[in-house]
Amino acid sequence: TKRRAKEPPGPFKWPIVGNLPQIAMINWSRVWFSIDHYSKVYGDIMGMYFGSRYVVVLSNPKDIHDVMKRDEWNGRVRDNNEKVKSGGKHLGLFLTQGELWRETRRFTLRNLRDFGFGKADMETSIMSEYKTVEEYLDSQIKTNKGEVCFDDLFGPPVVSTLWKMVAGTNCDFEDPHIRRMQQVVVDTLRRRAIGAGLFFAFQQLGRWFPELSGFAQQRDGFKFLKDKMKELVDEHKETRVPGVLRDFIDVYMEEQEKNPDNPNFFDEQLAVLCMDLFVAGSDTTTNTLRFVILYLILHPEVMEKCQKELDTEIGQGRQVGIPDKEKLPYLQAFLLETDRYCSMAPIVTPHCLTKDVVYKGYEIPEGTIIFMNNWGIHRSKERWGDPENFRPDRFIDDNGKVITNDEWFVPFGSGKRRCPGEILARANVFLYTANLLQHYSFSVIPGTTKPSDEPVIGLNLSAQPYSALVERRK
Numbered sequence: 001t002k003r004r005a006k007e008p009p010g011p012f013k014w015p016i017v018g019n020l021p022q023i024a025m026i027n028w029s030r031v032w033f034s035i036d037h038y039s040k041v042y043g044d045i046m047g048m049y050f051g052s053r054y055v056v057v058l059s060n061p062k063d064i065h066d067v068m069k070r071d072e073w074n075g076r077v078r079d080n081n082e083k084v085k086s087g088g089k090h091l092g093l094f095l096t097q098g099e100l101w102r103e104t105r106r107f108t109l110r111n112l113r114d115f116g117f118g119k120a121d122m123e124t125s126i127m128s129e130y131k132t133v134e135e136y137l138d139s140q141i142k143t144n145k146g147e148v149c150f151d152d153l154f155g156p157p158v159v160s161t162l163w164k165m166v167a168g169t170n171c172d173f174e175d176p177h178i179r180r181m182q183q184v185v186v187d188t189l190r191r192r193a194i195g196a197g198l199f200f201a202f203q204q205l206g207r208w209f210p211e212l213s214g215f216a217q218q219r220d221g222f223k224f225l226k227d228k229m230k231e232l233v234d235e236h237k238e239t240r241v242p243g244v245l246r247d248f249i250d251v252y253m254e255e256q257e258k259n260p261d262n263p264n265f266f267d268e269q270l271a272v273l274c275m276d277l278f279v280a281g282s283d284t285t286t287n288t289l290r291f292v293i294l295y296l297i298l299h300p301e302v303m304e305k306c307q308k309e310l311d312t313e314i315g316q317g318r319q320v321g322i323p324d325k326e327k328l329p330y331l332q333a334f335l336l337e338t339d340r341y342c343s344m345a346p347i348v349t350p351h352c353l354t355k356d357v358v359y360k361g362y363e364i365p366e367g368t369i370i371f372m373n374n375w376g377i378h379r380s381k382e383r384w385g386d387p388e389n390f391r392p393d394r395f396i397d398d399n400g401k402v403i404t405n406d407e408w409f410v411p412f413g414s415g416k417r418r419c420p421g422e423i424l425a426r427a428n429v430f431l432y433t434a435n436l437l438q439h440y441s442f443s444v445i446p447g448t449t450k451p452s453d454e455p456v457i458g459l460n461l462s463a464q465p466y467s468a469l470v471e472r473r474k
């Protein structure tokens with residue numbers, strides 16, 4: 001039960017269960033609340049035991065920005081439960097480390113850029129999918145008095161934009177396989193954190209109680225996803241013409257052909273990489289957009305301010321594009337506040353130390369799991385003053401300029417593993433929100449209670465299912 005002499009401070013460690021009793025005492029299902037609670041007691045660098053698993057929690061963004069530049073802080077947890085998420089082996093981008101991860105990440109970033117990330121045609125591609133949302137809203141205004149359920153609305157167009165870059169086709173959500181793929185992502189990301197602390201602490205529980213723990217659904221779901229990605233890779237192999245690069249998969253295959261001896265490029269790695277992109281790209285942007293509409297209906301004064309800015313700066317005569325961002329500081333501030341307030345990844349995908357380190361006098365051994373306390377950072381009273389209030393103005397400085405680089409704002413992580421999808425995600429969220437607000441207003445359906453802004457607990461947090469009244473603006 002004794003802690004090592006120079007380990008970071010933390011709560012008293014019980015035999016076998018470590019700090020699980022203390023976690024349960026504060027909040028068992030919202031584990032990140034408990035983690036934040038104890039970090040306020042023990043400090044910005046805190047050690048905790050989930051059973052015998054040792055976790056160091058970082059709660060100061062200065063430390064996070066500092067250490068996440070270093071290789072040894074950027075490993076991933078390598079256990080059997082984690083392996084399930086990449087279909088049985090440590091492959092792909094999310095769960096790899098070392099040379100395989102480095103080379104895959106570099107290649108992915110470079111080549112997704114070539115297929116649109118951050119380029120002018122990314123906007124064209126996003127806007128062609130966005131049109132389907134407007135069509136749907138207009139049809140609901142005609143046939144359903146404008147009462148729209150926002151649960152599934154953004155998934156198909158957002159995933160299709162990414163999928164065109166990755167696989168050359170948009171995702172046909174009428175296809176039952178695609179629907180099942182999407183469902184697997186939703187089930188595993190949104191609905192798997194009840195008891196997460198316990199199953200994280202005791203890996204064996206997943207194997208002993210596969211149904212109860214959700215381990216079986218996760219294993220089968222990810223296996224299904226991986227099989228589908230293997231089929232996709234095989235199809236590409238059959239149809240590709242060397243030298244003709246239709247999409248990201250073709251470029252990967254070209255690389256395999258050019259450098260057949262490179263051990264970091266192989267078919268199974270490509271399949272899991274595609275799966276990672278599908279999983280990471282599906283429920284993240286979509287979730288943010290669901291939070292966006294939710295916060296708009298809960299804060300009508302914010303919606304009106306965004307619309308006024310759009311009317312003054314752009315009007316209704318033309319589509320809003322990425323270059324218009326500059327002219328829309330309040331809208332930008334609203335989107336930053338949305339990311340801060342929802343903190344979709346409250347403790348970020350855990351990292352793992354690949355070497356023993358000494359940091360600020362603390363000795364932290366190889367294999368330690370690292371949590372970034374994003375929730376606590378985004379809800380810090382010290383930094384934000386009134387973090388519990390939804391207040392976009394906090395991101396506007398005294399000169400009316402939007403503050404985009406606050407060091408206490410880390411929704412996409414920091415350093416070497418920072419989210420590679422950030423540019424695409426931000427472009428989607430900005431274009432959808434701006435163009436929707438240009439033409440529509442959103443409000444609570446009369447006679448119904450306001451939806452709650454309490455998130456649904458999962459590996460990522462998501463908005464509770466809700467419907468809103470949608471009206472076309474005059």
Ligand code: HEM
Pocket residue numbers: 093094095105162276277280281282284285288344345348349350411412413414416417418419420421422424425426
């Ligand atoms: C609003 C949307 C999104 C948010 C808030 C978000 C957030 C994050 C966060 C916090 C991480 C973990 C960083 C770390 O481990 O240190 C991450 C990793 C990742 N994200 Fe995103 N993400 C979003 C959208 C996307 C999209 C659209 C893609 C698709 C291309 C994507 C692909 C990835 C991948 C592949 C990783 C793993 C990177 C690695 O381990 O090297 N994300 N994201």
